[in-house]
Amino acid sequence: MNSNLRGALYTVLFFIASEVLYKLYCKTKKHKSKTEIGSESRLSSTSLQVLFFPDEKVACKDYFITDNGCVKQNCRFSHEKSSLSELYKHLCSGKTTVDICVYIITCKDLAEILMKMFKRGVKIRIITDKDQLQASGSQIWSLRKEGIPVRTNDSSYLMHHKFVIIDNRVLINGSFNWTYQAITGNQENVLITDDDAVTSVFKAEFQRLWEDFGSQNSTGDLRLQE
């Protein structure tokens, strides 16, 4: 064989081998990342998860968020993995801050998770719709009583967002309000991502509304504002 040709052949083989090894490395890395996050419904290389509601039953808070799990003998809540249990896990992953911008909060289980985190030292801020403060079962008053700062809009239009930002890093967004009806009845979606391109614009929107709603001084809602 011509020695020029042999040289070229070796080099091509070297390139092919390194390409194959690189692809294998990428595959392993991707697989590892999926395993680390521990959910089969991750969808892309940045962490991403889509949840659909309704769930069949309300997930047991204790079972999914406490170290000891659920100790009730005949627990009426579900111990099966569900969209709500995934939401519990994401919320509980918050270490420093949880910023919530949700139209209505009547789900006691989700509110109790926030109170628990707040007691642990996680900074929580809530923006919600003014008119929904009066909704039957609104948890805003309990959350406010606990010391969690809450701000609301000051207009007849709706504060209709439904998003949460965890540790300035993870965004939870979709159609889902924090109500039991949304959990076990409605068709709803929730998209969870840590893609900085997405979270950064929602972080800015939260801060804008927080400051905007904090400067309002024309309504009785001030008693809710810090």
Next chain:
Amino acid sequence: MNSNLRGALYTVLFFIASEVLYKLYCKTKKHKSKTEIGSESRLSSTSLQVLFFPDEKVACKDYFITDNGCVKQNCRFSHEKSSLSELYKHLCSGKTTVDICVYIITCKDLAEILMKMFKRGVKIRIITDKDQLQASGSQIWSLRKEGIPVRTNDSSYLMHHKFVIIDNRVLINGSFNWTYQAITGNQENVLITDDDAVTSVFKAEFQRLWEDFGSQNSTGDLRLQE
């Protein structure tokens, strides 16, 4: 120079050159794709855009979607770029299919865009909430009259999604219902992406609901179903 070595060197140079050319090609392609979409608020390498409402005014449909623009002398609608005008553009980019799953549609401008596209041969399917068919100004009846197939839930719970899939490729999702109040009053968000990891799960959800709601035969809503 050893001829083996020379052969290897030529091959390495060939690989480097093709790698450089490929990277340049990718860069041009990416740039082209961004330019085509024509929005400065794209956020990452997959096409991604976040829109926030309210807009100051309702965007002029004619100005943004027709070839001739708006011919009215004193148009009362806005000719400034806005969240709604961006939404118009994305909807109008549909070439083959537009699948809509929205709680309520009372915005006549958005409905008229759908009718126009339907007449052009774009396949449109709508899933909406049963109770919202009776909402004041519901556009569902006009859309249905035009021949656009509509399906609804058959329960007291809400079909509360607000997402659209364009050409099986682009997802529009968020808190935004198709109402004028949402456009110029409410705090709302819309996320638009062509990330296949996201669109594919929403496509599956749409199809699941379409089939599910199509098989219902216990209510008068059947007259709306195809």
